[in-house]
Amino acid sequence: KILDTLEALPPSRPVELDLTGLRHLDHACRTALDNWAEQHNATGQDSPVRVTGTPALAGRSAASGE
Numbered sequence: 161k162i163l164d165t166l167e168a169l170p171p172s173r174p175v176e177l178d179l180t181g182l183r184h185l186d187h188a189c190r191t192a193l194d195n196w197a198e199q200h201n202a203t204g205q206d207s208p209v210r211v212t213g214t215p216a217l218a219g220r221s222a223a224s225g226e
Contacts, residue, residue: 166196171203180213 169175177193179185197209 163192163196166193166200171200171205172207174207175200175209177209177211178213179211179215182213182215185215 166175175197177197193211197211200207200209
């Protein structure tokens with residue numbers, strides 16, 4: 161659902177996805193968000209997408225970087 165919502169945004173709209181408050185984000189979802197951000201940024205519009213923050217992954221500490 162989140163990708164559908166992001167796809168519906170106008171290309172000229174700047175977006176910041178702050179993932180800090182998430183308790184878990186699996187690898188596939190993070191990859192999908194990163195890919196969407198890359199595609200949005202590649203449109204040449206002056207409307208950057210930034211993905212910030214690191215969610216805590218189940219069973220791993222946020223400091224581990226995984």
